[in-house]
Amino acid sequence: MSGNPDNSQFNDDELVPPAWLNSEFIADALGSHEEEPELKVIDLTLSPASAKGDHYASIMFRAKVKYTNAKGEFEKSLIVKTMPEEEGHKKELIGGSPIFETELGMYTKVLPEFERILRQAGDSTKLYVNCIYHSLAPHQVLIFEDLVEKGYFVLRDREATNDEIDRVLFKLAKWHAVSIKVQHEQPDFLAPYTHGLFEMPHVLTEPFMKTGMDFFVELLSKEPELNKYKPYFESIKGDFMERLLTEWNEARNNPKVDQYRVLCHGDLHLRNIMIKYRDPNCFEDCMLLDFQISNLFPLTFDLVYSIYMLFEPEHRFKHWDDFIDYYFFVLEDVLKRIGYKGEMPTQSVLWERLHQPKYYHFFLISTFLPLMWAMKDKSVEFGDLLQNEEKRRQCSFSTGYIKDVKRLLARLDLFGLLRD
Known part of the structure; x- marks a missing residue:
């Protein structure tokens, strides 16, 4: 060996x-x-x-x-x-x-x-x-x-293209559509799958979970263009994790089975995708990987996670709406083709619900997104980031991340998320 x-x-x-x-x-x-x-x-x-x-x-x-x-x-x-x-x-x-x-x-x-x-x-x-x-x-x-033997690869040396993100959302929408049908017809089939990120017993005790918002507020203080957002985030910083977990548990414990509750992938970031091309100019397939925290939850949590962990920075800035609308187009089409007999989801309600888990938005922006920016530097080790507070602080002040935050907070402010 x-x-x-x-x-x-x-x-x-x-x-x-x-x-x-x-x-x-x-x-x-x-x-x-x-x-x-x-x-x-x-x-x-x-x-x-x-x-x-x-x-x-x-x-x-x-x-x-x-x-x-x-x-x-x-x-x-x-x-x-x-x-x-x-x-x-x-x-x-x-x-x-x-x-x-x-x-x-x-x-x-x-x-x-x-x-x-x-x-x-x-x-x-x-x-x-x-x-x-x-x-x-x-x-x-x-x-x-081994998918590598079949021509698949993980994107590491360049950003994903618009078409590649579309293809991932195409497959995710099919997965979600089928799970809506299964939930409607076999409600017990997916019942065991209720362990997402915050149900992992030791995650909430991790230091990186607690310092993200502190570093974020520090960033808002130091960056003039972001100062205006500091009072709101300062006001929620002390009990931010409690707010986040209340929001999460309300979604988890809601007994209602509806057309927006699906089996979520739970961890849909770019390194959990493998891509295959028939030739350099002809996309063939993508494969979703790593289903360790797949769980029954509102589909919008998968979409929100994808926005920050799958989309590239320019995608979030220019194509956020287009990607979500494309996802819905596929979702609706597949539900019709597989013979789903329940109430159909609507695009307007999907968009409304996309903005509801606001503390989850804040968590991903403040805690996970700076780590994703740091991972663009191939010399950075993910495990080291999780355990080294000073390195996490440094990645919360990177130039690319700051530019991203300016765009993201402007959008969330526009939709009224930055006020109680």
């Missing part, structure tokens, strides 16, 4: 695979999937599967496998996803949370049913990468086909 010689671009805990991830384990997993009990691995090379910043709540390896079975000799590339075993911040952060069980359920139960409904309507859209093996014990493991 060997890794990539340039280890600096990978997470430290993905440089050395766990001892149990060996030829025997891969042979058992592949043999079960291919129904070939005599399958033997003759060569296995393990390396990190993703770059720093692509993910945090798991560890992932690429397994290059040569093997034989009754039909001959073959080669395959697989992605092995498992939970952190080394003691440290990553393991502490996700400890006690059901994120692995959630993702396993998504791959083995929920998304197959969503695709079945699309196929019945003549829609061949692929919602998830094929999972060839899964286990909860003795190790939490998911094994997937």
Whole structure:
């Protein structure tokens, strides 16, 4: 087994695979999937599967496998996803949370049913990468086909284009549309999926969750063009997290099943997307990844998250409305084609609800968005940002982030969000 010689671009805990991830384990997993009990691995090379910043709540390896079975000799590339075993911040952060069980359920139960409904309507859209093996014990493991081998890639060296964002929203809208139908016809099917970001037991104790608003108010004080917004944010700073969690829990605990409550992805940022082109000028597909905090929630929370974590800065400034309108166009079209019989969502109500979780808007702008700006610098490590208060303060005062905040607060002020 060997890794990539340039280890600096990978997470430290993905440089050395766990001892149990060996030829025997891969042979058992592949043999079960291919129904070939005599399958033997003759060569296995393990390396990190993703770059720093692509993910945090798991560890992932690429397994290059040569093997034989009754039909001959073959080669395959697989992605092995498992939970952190080394003691440290990553393991502490996700400890006690059901994120692995959630993702396993998504791959083995929920998304197959969503695709079945699309196929019945003549829609061949692929919602998830094929999972060839899964286990909860003795190790939490998911094994997937390697999308890189199929021509997919993660955007790291440039910003996403308008068309690429459209394609992501196209797929998200289909996912949401099918989940609206499932909620209407099988209300118990998605009932277990209620663990989003703020239901993770240790997230709320993380220092980065508490300092974001403090740094944000400090920025408003120092930037003349933003001074006018300081009194409002100063007034809510002391109990901001309480306001945010009240808003979140009211949405979570609302028992009403309606046409705006869906299975949200929960973490739709650019590094959780892989893109494929047929040729340099012909887009073919995108694949949504990482369903660890997928949860039943108002669809607007997925859209708000996407605005700050998926859209590029110029998208937020110039194309915010166009992207959301396109999403709604696809949502409505798919609901009709899959035979949804409930009350249809409307564009006007969607826009009204998009502005309702205002403290969630504020949280993403003040706490998550500066981290996204910092990650544009490839020398920055995401885990280090989460744990280093001074580095977080620095990224809250970057030039690009300040320009973004000026545009965003002007828009939210226009829609009346900056007052109680």
